[in-house]
Amino acid sequence: MPDDIYRHDREKEKARRMFDSSEARKAFENVLDHDTLMALIKLQERDVLDRIYGVIESGKESVVFLADTVEGERVAVKIYMYRAGGFREMEDYLRGDKRFRNVKSDRRSIIHEWCKKEYKNLKKASRILNCPTPVAFQKNVIVMEFIGEEFSPYPKLKDVEIENPEEGLQQVLNDISDLWHDEKLVHGDLSEYNILVEKDRLVWIDFAQGVHTTHPEAQNFLERDIRNVVNFFNDQGADADPEKALKQVLES
Numbered sequence: 001m002p003d004d005i006y007r008h009d010r011e012k013e014k015a016r017r018m019f020d021s022s023e024a025r026k027a028f029e030n031v032l033d034h035d036t037l038m039a040l041i042k043l044q045e046r047d048v049l050d051r052i053y054g055v056i057e058s059g060k061e062s063v064v065f066l067a068d069t070v071e072g073e074r075v076a077v078k079i080y081m082y083r084a085g086g087f088r089e090m091e092d093y094l095r096g097d098k099r100f101r102n103v104k105s106d107r108r109s110i111i112h113e114w115c116k117k118e119y120k121n122l123k124k125a126s127r128i129l130n131c132p133t134p135v136a137f138q139k140n141v142i143v144m145e146f147i148g149e150e151f152s153p154y155p156k157l158k159d160v161e162i163e164n165p166e167e168g169l170q171q172v173l174n175d176i177s178d179l180w181h182d183e184k185l186v187h188g189d190l191s192e193y194n195i196l197v198e199k200d201r202l203v204w205i206d207f208a209q210g211v212h213t214t215h216p217e218a219q220n221f222l223e224r225d226i227r228n229v230v231n232f233f234n235d236q237g238a239d240a241d242p243e244k245a246l247k248q249v250l251e252s
Protein backbone atom coordinates (compact mmCIF):
# COMPACT_ATOMS: atom_id res chain seq x y z
CA MET A 1 0.00 0.00 0.00
CA PRO A 2 2.63 2.65 0.88
CA ASP A 3 4.10 1.97 -2.56
CA ASP A 4 0.80 2.75 -4.20
CA ILE A 5 0.43 5.99 -2.33
CA TYR A 6 3.97 6.95 -3.21
CA ARG A 7 3.35 6.17 -6.88
CA HIS A 8 0.15 8.15 -6.86
CA ASP A 9 1.91 11.18 -5.39
CA ARG A 10 4.75 10.93 -7.84
CA GLU A 11 2.35 10.67 -10.76
CA LYS A 12 0.30 13.53 -9.45
CA GLU A 13 3.43 15.63 -9.16
CA LYS A 14 4.44 14.70 -12.71
CA ALA A 15 1.06 15.76 -14.02
CA ARG A 16 1.05 18.90 -11.88
CA ARG A 17 4.26 19.99 -13.53
CA MET A 18 2.54 19.94 -16.90
CA PHE A 19 0.34 22.80 -15.75
CA ASP A 20 1.66 26.22 -16.43
CA SER A 21 0.23 28.28 -13.59
CA SER A 22 -1.25 27.91 -10.15
CA GLU A 23 -4.62 28.85 -11.63
CA ALA A 24 -4.39 26.02 -14.17
CA ARG A 25 -3.31 23.61 -11.43
CA LYS A 26 -6.25 24.60 -9.29
CA ALA A 27 -8.63 24.01 -12.19
CA PHE A 28 -7.07 20.67 -12.81
CA GLU A 29 -7.20 19.60 -9.20
CA ASN A 30 -10.89 20.40 -9.08
CA VAL A 31 -11.80 18.33 -12.09
CA LEU A 32 -9.24 15.65 -12.75
CA ASP A 33 -9.21 12.24 -11.15
CA HIS A 34 -6.28 9.86 -10.97
CA ASP A 35 -7.07 8.03 -14.22
CA THR A 36 -7.30 11.29 -16.12
CA LEU A 37 -3.91 12.29 -14.76
CA MET A 38 -2.58 8.99 -16.07
CA ALA A 39 -4.05 9.70 -19.50
CA LEU A 40 -2.38 13.14 -19.53
CA ILE A 41 0.95 11.65 -18.48
CA LYS A 42 0.60 9.07 -21.22
CA LEU A 43 0.02 11.86 -23.75
CA GLN A 44 3.16 13.52 -22.47
CA GLU A 45 5.11 10.28 -22.78
CA ARG A 46 3.76 9.82 -26.29
CA ASP A 47 5.37 13.20 -27.07
CA VAL A 48 2.00 14.81 -27.72
CA LEU A 49 1.44 17.18 -24.81
CA ASP A 50 3.91 19.57 -23.32
CA ARG A 51 2.38 22.45 -21.36
CA ILE A 52 -1.20 22.93 -20.21
CA TYR A 53 -2.23 26.52 -19.61
CA GLY A 54 -5.74 26.63 -18.24
CA VAL A 55 -9.41 26.10 -18.86
CA ILE A 56 -10.98 27.48 -22.04
CA GLU A 57 -14.45 26.40 -21.04
CA SER A 58 -16.12 23.76 -18.94
CA GLY A 59 -19.40 22.13 -19.83
CA LYS A 60 -21.58 19.50 -18.25
CA GLU A 61 -19.66 16.56 -19.62
CA SER A 62 -16.25 17.93 -20.40
CA VAL A 63 -13.61 20.52 -19.64
CA VAL A 64 -11.55 22.04 -22.44
CA PHE A 65 -7.99 23.14 -21.64
CA LEU A 66 -5.59 25.19 -23.72
CA ALA A 67 -2.20 23.54 -24.19
CA ASP A 68 0.92 23.26 -26.34
CA THR A 69 2.26 20.15 -28.00
CA VAL A 70 5.88 19.14 -27.77
CA GLU A 71 6.27 20.64 -31.24
CA GLY A 72 4.98 23.99 -30.01
CA GLU A 73 1.61 23.73 -31.71
CA ARG A 74 -1.28 25.24 -29.75
CA VAL A 75 -4.03 22.71 -29.03
CA ALA A 76 -7.34 22.28 -27.25
CA VAL A 77 -7.44 19.35 -24.82
CA LYS A 78 -10.98 18.16 -24.21
CA ILE A 79 -11.39 15.97 -21.15
CA TYR A 80 -14.59 14.00 -20.65
CA MET A 81 -15.27 13.67 -16.96
CA TYR A 82 -15.94 10.15 -15.75
CA ARG A 83 -18.24 11.39 -13.04
CA ALA A 84 -20.49 13.38 -15.37
CA GLY A 85 -23.96 12.08 -16.11
CA GLY A 86 -25.33 11.57 -19.58
CA PHE A 87 -23.36 8.51 -20.50
CA ARG A 88 -26.50 6.43 -21.13
CA GLU A 89 -27.43 8.93 -23.81
CA MET A 90 -23.95 8.57 -25.25
CA GLU A 91 -24.55 4.83 -25.42
CA ASP A 92 -27.56 5.31 -27.75
CA TYR A 93 -25.51 7.42 -30.13
CA LEU A 94 -22.77 4.80 -30.09
CA ARG A 95 -24.82 1.64 -30.46
CA GLY A 96 -26.76 2.87 -33.46
CA ASP A 97 -23.52 3.71 -35.26
CA LYS A 98 -22.08 0.73 -37.10
CA ARG A 99 -18.55 1.86 -36.26
CA PHE A 100 -19.21 1.52 -32.51
CA ARG A 101 -21.86 -1.16 -32.29
CA ASN A 102 -19.91 -3.41 -29.93
CA VAL A 103 -19.18 -0.96 -27.18
CA LYS A 104 -19.30 -2.36 -23.64
CA SER A 105 -21.96 -0.99 -21.29
CA ASP A 106 -19.87 0.31 -18.44
CA ARG A 107 -19.48 4.04 -17.98
CA ARG A 108 -15.74 4.12 -18.63
CA SER A 109 -15.86 2.11 -21.86
CA ILE A 110 -18.66 4.31 -23.15
CA ILE A 111 -16.72 7.49 -22.38
CA HIS A 112 -13.56 6.10 -24.04
CA GLU A 113 -15.52 5.21 -27.18
CA TRP A 114 -17.23 8.60 -27.10
CA CYS A 115 -13.85 10.28 -27.17
CA LYS A 116 -12.65 8.02 -29.98
CA LYS A 117 -15.84 8.85 -31.88
CA GLU A 118 -15.13 12.57 -31.63
CA TYR A 119 -11.60 11.91 -32.91
CA LYS A 120 -12.81 9.81 -35.85
CA ASN A 121 -15.55 12.27 -36.74
CA LEU A 122 -13.08 15.16 -36.75
CA LYS A 123 -10.79 13.15 -38.98
CA LYS A 124 -13.59 12.58 -41.50
CA ALA A 125 -15.01 16.10 -41.29
CA SER A 126 -11.63 17.79 -41.61
CA ARG A 127 -11.37 16.37 -45.14
CA ILE A 128 -14.23 18.53 -46.33
CA LEU A 129 -15.02 21.39 -43.99
CA ASN A 130 -13.35 23.73 -41.49
CA CYS A 131 -12.97 22.02 -38.13
CA PRO A 132 -10.09 21.33 -35.72
CA THR A 133 -7.61 18.76 -37.01
CA PRO A 134 -7.54 15.95 -34.45
CA VAL A 135 -4.10 15.26 -32.96
CA ALA A 136 -4.55 12.32 -30.57
CA PHE A 137 -6.87 10.62 -28.13
CA GLN A 138 -6.13 8.71 -24.95
CA LYS A 139 -8.92 7.17 -22.88
CA ASN A 140 -11.16 10.14 -21.91
CA VAL A 141 -8.93 12.84 -23.42
CA ILE A 142 -8.90 14.19 -26.96
CA VAL A 143 -6.32 16.61 -28.30
CA MET A 144 -7.12 18.75 -31.32
CA GLU A 145 -6.02 21.86 -33.15
CA PHE A 146 -6.83 25.06 -31.25
CA ILE A 147 -9.23 27.32 -33.14
CA GLY A 148 -8.17 30.72 -31.95
CA GLU A 149 -5.36 33.16 -31.66
CA GLU A 150 -2.73 33.20 -28.91
CA PHE A 151 -4.71 32.29 -25.80
CA SER A 152 -8.25 33.13 -26.98
CA PRO A 153 -10.61 30.90 -28.90
CA TYR A 154 -12.42 32.51 -31.81
CA PRO A 155 -15.95 33.65 -30.86
CA LYS A 156 -18.99 31.47 -31.22
CA LEU A 157 -21.37 32.23 -34.09
CA LYS A 158 -24.03 33.21 -31.52
CA ASP A 159 -21.82 36.07 -30.32
CA VAL A 160 -20.85 37.74 -33.59
CA GLU A 161 -22.59 40.17 -35.84
CA ILE A 162 -23.55 38.52 -39.11
CA GLU A 163 -23.07 40.69 -42.17
CA ASN A 164 -24.65 38.40 -44.71
CA PRO A 165 -26.94 35.80 -43.11
CA GLU A 166 -28.12 34.33 -46.45
CA GLU A 167 -24.55 33.63 -47.48
CA GLY A 168 -23.62 32.24 -44.06
CA LEU A 169 -26.58 29.88 -44.12
CA GLN A 170 -25.76 28.64 -47.62
CA GLN A 171 -22.19 27.98 -46.55
CA VAL A 172 -23.36 25.89 -43.58
CA LEU A 173 -25.96 24.02 -45.67
CA ASN A 174 -23.30 23.18 -48.27
CA ASP A 175 -21.05 21.81 -45.53
CA ILE A 176 -23.91 19.79 -44.00
CA SER A 177 -24.60 18.37 -47.44
CA ASP A 178 -20.95 17.50 -48.21
CA LEU A 179 -20.56 15.86 -44.81
CA TRP A 180 -23.72 13.80 -45.34
CA HIS A 181 -23.09 12.71 -48.93
CA ASP A 182 -19.30 12.48 -49.10
CA GLU A 183 -18.36 11.36 -45.59
CA LYS A 184 -21.67 9.72 -44.60
CA LEU A 185 -21.74 11.72 -41.39
CA VAL A 186 -24.13 14.04 -39.58
CA HIS A 187 -22.87 16.41 -36.88
CA GLY A 188 -25.86 15.85 -34.58
CA ASP A 189 -25.33 18.88 -32.32
CA LEU A 190 -24.93 21.67 -34.83
CA SER A 191 -25.97 25.15 -33.75
CA GLU A 192 -24.61 28.67 -33.27
CA TYR A 193 -22.96 27.35 -30.07
CA ASN A 194 -20.79 24.83 -31.89
CA ILE A 195 -19.60 26.98 -34.77
CA LEU A 196 -16.68 29.35 -34.21
CA VAL A 197 -16.02 32.33 -36.43
CA GLU A 198 -12.50 32.94 -37.68
CA LYS A 199 -12.72 36.15 -39.70
CA ASP A 200 -14.93 35.03 -42.61
CA ARG A 201 -14.44 31.32 -42.00
CA LEU A 202 -16.98 29.24 -40.08
CA VAL A 203 -15.30 26.46 -38.09
CA TRP A 204 -17.40 23.61 -36.69
CA ILE A 205 -16.47 22.07 -33.33
CA ASP A 206 -17.89 19.55 -30.81
CA PHE A 207 -18.19 16.45 -33.01
CA ALA A 208 -18.70 13.70 -30.44
CA GLN A 209 -22.40 13.31 -31.17
CA GLY A 210 -21.81 12.88 -34.90
CA VAL A 211 -23.10 9.59 -36.29
CA HIS A 212 -22.87 7.60 -39.50
CA THR A 213 -25.77 8.19 -41.89
CA THR A 214 -26.98 4.62 -41.34
CA HIS A 215 -27.70 5.33 -37.64
CA PRO A 216 -31.47 4.92 -37.09
CA GLU A 217 -31.70 8.52 -35.85
CA ALA A 218 -29.35 10.03 -38.47
CA GLN A 219 -32.08 11.66 -40.54
CA ASN A 220 -33.69 13.13 -37.41
CA PHE A 221 -30.33 14.56 -36.36
CA LEU A 222 -29.91 15.98 -39.85
CA GLU A 223 -33.31 17.67 -39.66
CA ARG A 224 -32.54 19.04 -36.20
CA ASP A 225 -29.14 20.43 -37.28
CA ILE A 226 -30.74 22.10 -40.29
CA ARG A 227 -33.60 23.52 -38.23
CA ASN A 228 -31.13 24.96 -35.69
CA VAL A 229 -29.04 26.75 -38.28
CA VAL A 230 -31.98 27.93 -40.38
CA ASN A 231 -33.67 29.37 -37.28
CA PHE A 232 -30.48 31.07 -36.22
CA PHE A 233 -29.76 32.67 -39.60
CA ASN A 234 -33.44 33.64 -40.02
CA ASP A 235 -33.23 35.50 -36.70
CA GLN A 236 -30.27 37.34 -38.21
CA GLY A 237 -32.30 38.39 -41.24
CA ALA A 238 -32.27 35.43 -43.64
CA ASP A 239 -35.55 34.10 -44.96
CA ALA A 240 -35.19 30.35 -45.37
CA ASP A 241 -37.61 27.48 -44.95
CA PRO A 242 -36.26 24.51 -42.94
CA GLU A 243 -38.22 22.00 -45.09
CA LYS A 244 -36.76 23.40 -48.29
CA ALA A 245 -33.31 23.49 -46.78
CA LEU A 246 -33.60 19.81 -45.85
CA LYS A 247 -34.72 18.98 -49.37
CA GLN A 248 -31.83 20.97 -50.80
CA VAL A 249 -29.36 19.03 -48.62
CA LEU A 250 -30.82 15.62 -49.37
CA GLU A 251 -31.14 16.19 -53.10
CA SER A 252 -27.85 17.92 -53.72
Ligand SMILES: Nc1ncnc2c1ncn2[C@@H]1O[C@H](COP(=O)(O)OP(=O)(O)OP(=O)(O)O)[C@@H](O)[C@H]1O
Pocket: 056, 057, 058, 059, 060, 061, 062, 064, 076, 078, 132, 144, 145, 146, 147, 148, 153, 154, 156, 193, 194, 205, 206, 207, 208
Ligand atom coordinates in the same frame (compact mmCIF):
# COMPACT_ATOMS: atom_id res chain seq x y z
N1 LIG B 1 -10.60 23.10 -30.84
C1 LIG B 1 -11.01 24.15 -30.15
N2 LIG B 1 -10.43 25.36 -30.32
C2 LIG B 1 -10.84 26.43 -29.61
N3 LIG B 1 -11.81 26.40 -28.69
C3 LIG B 1 -12.42 25.23 -28.48
C4 LIG B 1 -12.07 24.05 -29.20
N4 LIG B 1 -12.85 23.04 -28.76
C5 LIG B 1 -13.66 23.58 -27.83
N5 LIG B 1 -13.41 24.88 -27.66
C6 LIG B 1 -14.09 25.83 -26.73
O1 LIG B 1 -14.63 25.10 -25.65
C7 LIG B 1 -16.05 25.18 -25.66
C8 LIG B 1 -16.65 23.83 -25.30
O2 LIG B 1 -16.24 22.86 -26.25
P1 LIG B 1 -17.26 21.85 -26.92
O3 LIG B 1 -18.34 22.61 -27.60
O4 LIG B 1 -16.45 20.90 -27.73
O5 LIG B 1 -17.78 21.09 -25.66
P2 LIG B 1 -19.19 21.12 -24.88
O6 LIG B 1 -20.20 21.94 -25.58
O7 LIG B 1 -18.90 21.37 -23.46
O8 LIG B 1 -19.51 19.67 -25.17
P3 LIG B 1 -20.13 18.50 -24.38
O9 LIG B 1 -21.60 18.79 -24.42
O10 LIG B 1 -19.68 17.39 -25.28
O11 LIG B 1 -19.52 18.49 -23.00
C9 LIG B 1 -16.40 25.66 -27.06
O12 LIG B 1 -17.59 26.37 -27.09
C10 LIG B 1 -15.23 26.53 -27.42
O13 LIG B 1 -15.37 27.82 -26.88
Ligand SMILES: [Mg+2]
Pocket: 193, 194, 206
Ligand atom coordinates in the same frame (compact mmCIF):
# COMPACT_ATOMS: atom_id res chain seq x y z
MG1 LIG C 1 -20.38 22.65 -27.52
